[in-house]
Amino acid sequence: MATGRNHRPATSRSRGIPEATVARLPLYLRALTALSERSVPTVSSEELASAAGVNSAKLRKDFSYLGSYGTRGVGYDVEYLVYQISRELGLTQDWPVVIVGIGNLGAALANYGGFASRGFRVAALIDADPGLSGKPVAGIPVQHTDELEKIIDDNGVSIGVIATPAGAAQQVCDRLVAAGITSILNFAPTVLSVPEGVDVRKVDLSIELQILAFHEQRKAGEEPASAPEVDTAPPAAPPAVAVTKRPPESGPDGDLPAVMPA
Amino acid sequence: MATGRNHRPATSRSRGIPEATVARLPLYLRALTALSERSVPTVSSEELASAAGVNSAKLRKDFSYLGSYGTRGVGYDVEYLVYQISRELGLTQDWPVVIVGIGNLGAALANYGGFASRGFRVAALIDADPGLSGKPVAGIPVQHTDELEKIIDDNGVSIGVIATPAGAAQQVCDRLVAAGITSILNFAPTVLSVPEGVDVRKVDLSIELQILAFHEQRKAGEEPASAPEVDTAPPAAPPAVAVTKRPPESGPDGDLPAVMPA
DNA sequence: GGATGTGAACACGTTCACAGCA
DNA sequence: TGCTGTGAACGTGTTCACATCC
CATH class of the missing domain: 1.10.10.10 (Winged helix-like DNA-binding domain superfamily/Winged helix DNA-binding domain)
Incomplete structure (x- = not known):
């Protein structure tokens, strides 16, 4: 969801x-x-x-x-x-949209046919990497983040899509909002804070998978009248202040991983 | 959502x-x-x-x-x-996952760091395009759809991700389910039908944008005490059986557009 | 004192079942 | 007769506010 x-x-x-x-x-x-x-x-x-x-x-x-x-x-x-x-739904009018963060995901979004056919128009693609500037993705040349405010203003954009790594998301969000954006679709795995009146919707791949895993786990421990408990490692100490070594988990990447380079 | x-x-x-x-x-x-x-x-x-x-x-x-x-x-x-x-959530165990449809979106998913760090492991990338077979994406060689059943069986995969165009999704879904998959994360803009016991979660970019547009539209017609009605084109005939020419809408692409080539 | 844990009240969402109309 | 439109019943989710325990 x-x-x-x-x-x-x-x-x-x-x-x-x-x-x-x-x-x-x-x-x-x-x-x-x-x-x-x-x-x-x-x-x-x-x-x-x-x-x-x-x-x-x-x-x-x-x-x-x-x-x-x-x-x-x-x-x-x-x-x-x-x-x-x-x-x-307001689809009888045209909604210009900017996509910020043109990695694999941003490119996928830019190429997504579902936008154009439903009243949405990709007004601009924006990325912080100067090496991408000018290169066309889905027929639209990528522009540099420096131009963000100008682009939004010139095109009257009110909807922004964030497809940057998690670390850059809040910063991008702030600039979008300051530039006048009032609706944001966020693909970065972070909680964005925005002022009142700005709408944020979140799409989080990792969360969806985790929810599936939860249900999948249930299925496993049901029908086949066996395998009652399967825990891998025993839990740490219950309460009490402690710095117990951390049982399992926490992969190689730092904070919740980004989607791709911006 | x-x-x-x-x-x-x-x-x-x-x-x-x-x-x-x-x-x-x-x-x-x-x-x-x-x-x-x-x-x-x-x-x-x-x-x-x-x-x-x-x-x-x-x-x-x-x-x-x-x-x-x-x-x-x-x-x-x-x-x-x-x-x-x-x-x-069941994340103390390892969940092998297959991604079917390696276009921009599939590639973005394969590169997504959030998977690995949360107990999910990309066991295989699958695509129908023979030209992709063997080519590595995110360090994993793409395999052909023909191998689908074997891959799932060999790796004990129970979670599948569908990132194909809408037209191929149901077919892929059926094969996944027949091969033993019981949880599916669907990125294709289609309603999948699955037998009881199989879980499907859907991520739909276009729907999220439409929901934003709805709220955005509301905002526009509120504060600024002007512009009461703005309709672009008048509606067709109300009831009665009719084949009224279709007012606006319906873009250049056929059915609900695909995400990318599979 | 200070925070958790939770019953009870409330708000929201879904389903039922049928009245009402073409 | 057949299918929509909807009040009423029900179930789920959220919030309040406070008893409870460290």
Whole structure:
């Protein structure tokens, strides 16, 4: 799960759409777009839900927050829903985006077709390495970090993507915010602190894997009625102030590793 | 937010740790590891919470599900907690992982230091392009898709990462599952269907951006007491069966764009 | 004194089941 | 008849506030 929020307590919801619903709208939109391309005119909540990987009750409730866009006994008009959801998400307008940190991940993001097709436009690629400056990635020349403020200002950018190593992330974040960015998608494995009013969402590869490992571990110690305990090394001393040598863990790299060179 | 679940309804929670708590454990672990490296012996819930970007009440409640590992009036022993959380997450053992689809994103993942330092080991890189076979990425030679089943079997791999284009994802997924994989981290923008017992987590770049756009849009239409409505193009016909030409949207690429060539 | 651990209250999210309408 | 839209029930997650113990 990617995560990270920063909103008013959702109290006094007037026309507010629940956060959980917002997070699913892109899913519905994707499924609807596929149907649209196959020229399917209408869908039932059941069909659409299954295409989006949710259950139909949830989908209907989600749509009910947007308005009554369906037809009882029939279903939803695909084209109409595509438009309504796009509008709700703000995708009927163009969102210029900058990507900071052009390593493997930054390059992958720059090449990612999903951006362009959904109202997002990569306005600039920025990296601290002077050796990269001017070299094109995904057809866009990389610019140096020095230009950051100017680029954001000139292009009216309000969304920034951070794909730098962890160590550089906060610093980049601060500059982005100072330059006027109000939404950040962070791929660096660090907690970013930002002033009120700035949105941060986080995508953390390592965390996702750790969550999988947790569940995987459970599976192992269940069905096969054997192997009750498998601990590798015994724990350190329970409480008491101590500097017990540290049992296992802590790899070769310093702080939580970076994604790639910026 | 990365997402995707597949668990029993969490009913009859015996020693079960809430899903939301599990998702935060890696965060705590990261903060604790940083403290450990600075040889800090103990932390209070307040300090640790702020380092991890959550509030202290939540953190204390989270830890209470694991056991009583703190000391009243003092705080938590850093080393001890690192060990306990690692054990809980299953990181005291080694998890071999395969990455399928070695484009920019796959390469970024292979180079990602966060894997190795947390009990994960990249056992193999797999790609369908014969031209890549044998070429080393992050020091590991890429192997051809034909070898997939053999690789998984030989290495006892139970976690797979899919970084292929959307079109190939389900097919790769099916082969992974058939070969014995029970946990999948999916970067392709598709809904994967898997049999019961297989865990899927999803990381979707495009969805995260769309959620940001939603909030960004809200900000725009708030403070500055102007610009009440800004719609670009008028909606299509409301209900009724129709094949209205499709208003805006739908970029140049076919289905939801791939991440990169596999 | 000072911090943890936790019941109880609250807020949010999901599911059920059915009324209501095409 | 068939499917949407939604109140009501339920379950999960978060926050409060304080008893408890070092």
